[in-house]
Amino acid sequence: MTPFPSPDWHAFAAPAKLNLFLHIVGRRTDGYHLLQSVFQLIDLADTVHMRVRADGAVVHHNPLPGVAAEADLTVRAARLLQRETGCTLGVDLALDKRVPMGGGLGGGSSDAATVLLALNRLWGLALPRGRLMKLGLALGADVPFFIFGRNAFVEGIGERMTPVDTQSGWFAIVHPPVHVPTPAIFAAPQLQRATPPIRPTAIDYATTRNDLEPVACALFPQVAAARDALARIAPARMTGSGACLFSFSASQTEIDCVLSRLPDGMAAFKAATLDQHPLHEFAS
Ligand SMILES: C[C@@](CO)(OP(=O)(O)O)[C@H](O)COP(=O)(O)OP(=O)(O)OC[C@H]1O[C@@H](n2ccc(N)nc2=O)[C@H](O)[C@@H]1O
Ligand SMILES: Nc1ncnc2c1ncn2[C@@H]1O[C@H](COP(=O)(O)OP(=O)(O)O)[C@@H](O)[C@H]1O
Helix, strand or coil, X not given: CCCCCCCCCXXXXXXXXXXXXXXEEEECCCCCEEEEEEEEEEEEEEEEEEEXXXXXXXXXXXXXXXXXXXXXXXXXXXXXXXXXXXCXXXXXXXXXXXXXCCCCCCXXXXXXXXXXXXXXXXXXXXXXXXXXXXXXXXXXXXXXXXXXXXCEEEEECCCEEEECCCCCCEEEEECCCCCCCHHHHHHCCCCCCCCCCCCCCCCXXXXXXXXXXXXXXXXXHHHHHHHHHHHCCCCCEECCCCCCEEEEECCHHHHHHHHHHCCCCCCEEEEEECCECCCHHHCC
């Protein structure tokens, strides 16, 4: 449902992602960690509502609790695009937030990517996809993936992409009641930082893992408890730097069964794989 039912407003999806595995394979001289990961788009999505303004203003109509309008990645993405292109148009923004924040599901990055892709069209900029991806990296390491718009083997800090075919299916996603700060996970002395690099490949759950998971579980008992609860029922893995955990199956019935067996009161939901970002055609 659009909060602003008017023909001038347009609604765009911003899907979440899961990291099917995440290996830390090294560190850059600036301290940022080099990763290898398969990023999977899922059908859980925010909706970003936008209306073009002629006066150049960027106005956020419903800021998120705890995130000032100017700090919101949607506003930052629109302003970055104005600076880079000299575009004199502006935009009204409103968000239907469905992707849990700080869950390792990339919701904020996806909102930013959707703004870049949609304004590329609404402002008539026609920037190539590669240029939008470079711009996006300045907003967050996950943004280039969403602009790339296909499931991918991702390297570097998130800027190198190889498309991969992933298996279609369903996820049970458990959301422990804790905010995991990404910097604390990357700064932990016990983090495994030298996993041998692998070649871009289809996901093999048996030979891959999330290197950030043992650290998040050690520092945040709620993550460990949720992982253990899910792992008692089905294979469980953390996404990103946490806090969410997931389990995959090609069978929706099996995932419904997993969800029904979780302990009462544990926040969890179902999501399906996506093959492609809904706005993939907005850049070429
Ligand atoms: C690990 C991932 C996988 O998708 O996790 P999620 O954010 O989805 O959980 C991302 O790459 C997260 O990247 P990004 O979202 O940019 O991380 P930020 O919160 O900006 O990073 C906070 C801090 O973590 C450290 N950091 C982050 C990413 C990285 N590749 N190496 C790092 O060392 C840096 O110290 C950075 O200042
Ligand atoms: N539009 C947005 N949606 C979500 N978070 C945002 C947004 N803009 C800025 N943020 C900030 O980014 C942080 C990380 O958000 P999110 O992308 O949801 O998590 P993660 O990086 O764990 O996947 C939030 O805690 C919030 O402070």
